[in-house]
Amino acid sequence: MKQSDILTAMITVGEVLKKQRKELGKTVEQVALDTKIQPRFITYIESNDFEKFDSPIYAQGFIKIYAKYLELNEDRILALYRRSVPNDNQKNSLNRETQIVKHRNISISPKLIAIAFSILFLLGILGYIGFQIYQFQNPPTITIQSPENGQTVSEKEISVTGSVDSNSVLFVNDQPIEISPEGNFNYSIKLNPGVNIITVLAKKNNSTQESVETIKVTYDVPDTEEVKENEEPIEKQVNTVRLETVNSSVWVQFNVDQVNKLSQIVQSGEVYEYEVENQFSLTTGISTSTKLYFNDEEIPITQGGSSIGSITCEIVNNNQINCE
Template identity: 25%
Template sequence: MVENLRRFKERREELGISLKEAEEETRIRIDYLRAIEEGDFDYIEAEVYLRGFLKVYSAYLGLDTRQVLEDYKKLKEPEIIEEEVIKKESFKDKILSSFDEHQNVVLMSCLIGIVLLIIGLLAVVGFKLYGLIDESGNMANGSPSIETTQMKEEIMQAKDDKEIKEDEAVEVKEENTVAEVKKDTVENNVQETAMYKEDNDKLANEEVIAEKITIQVETIDDSWYSVEVDGNVLFKGLVVANKQKTFSGEKIRVKIGNAAGIRVIKDGKIMGPFGSKGEVIIKEFSID
């Protein structure tokens, strides 16, 4: 087994961490942690889970995560190449066998489909032609005198409707003018009330903010850390490099699994890194 994959147990014992503590901190089952330390990677059946566990556990112990994953890839390359060759040969044999057995069935299905498509198109064209012919016959048999009378009646009705609408428009315009004056008065009162409420809310928020501190925890390298705000754990887990999380409260306690991978920003002041790679430390921040 590649050298870096043997370092998990040795590194854990150097830090004085038990398997039970590692399980609670990393959220990885203890039997999976034991399998990783013993190099029994086949015990973890899902490849994607195994790679994730290797990344989390190596970062938690302060090992070089990238080198650990590269060593594991080298260890698995011979098995992957052999499996790919077997899969390619099996897939090729299945394709050739299936083509020989079903070639005639496929050709017959295609011919039947083409025939049905042609029949459907002919039916659609026939229905459309029949409709056009029927419509033309009805238009030819229509009565011009009846149409002329109907047009005259429609013109007279439209003229009467126009005069009625003009009278109604004058009345509506006068009513709208009165309504707009009332609306402007109500809106001005509402705006003044809203501005007064907004000022009061702003003052209240400023008083609350003054009683708390705010920090930003920034990762400059893949690192595990937990954040406890006023006695409550708000975050615990592995965070990749170049990520930032914000926390606010009266008292903030940060436990860091990789002291070289974390910086803290408070009131615009940058603090950290706080130690060497893989070093476990605790930092506390409060209003005082």
């Protein structure tokens, strides 16, 4: 359906966006992954429940991103939104006129002073509550002191150290980690040869707000064994599996030899390569934006009824694979 037809047929901006999303075969969860808009905000927009946004500016920003993602005319969608909400300028004008009329009848008295102090006290309480709500809604801050992103180490085991807001719950590679009363943490992790992805996630208690930091650490295995004189080294095929993302960001879960290497949103253009001995598996939110290679040969990714794709491969005869 053309954009003009949709805008004519619909009444509210939420109905226009919801109708277009369904015609494109997109789910709320898929839109959230692609646009980085939380699912609850998408639901608020489609339900025309704009009062749940902290500010009309936030609502307009999300609507603009959503309309662009659905390939709708952003200006026309925003115009439809403005027509569907009250005119704040008219409200402010009426309020100012009312205040002027009331001001003419006000005289300073002890009772008025007491009322003023009561109002100031109430405003102070409301301000404190508002600040606490603001703190509650803000995602926690994560500071990773070591290791550094992109660092190469020769030790099999390293310590992940840093700090986070003290009222947070912390996970390192999906494992819950204890933090000190000051918010400091120290967690030892064993590395696999090659590139290792370490994901640090923090959530505030009783809140959906979360922060994620991802660092890459390369474990360079030291060569501690020398080939004995006059002894031929046994050659063994080294197999590699490579993951690439193109066109758009995509959520992936990638396991190599039953070890989870990735479980996150990967930005377009990023490349991850690992050595593999026995088997590997991949689940991707957008199969057309994900490329998988075994020893530099591309492997087709099986796609289900939606854009989600998955594949599991086992290595046979040292360098052959059997995928399903």
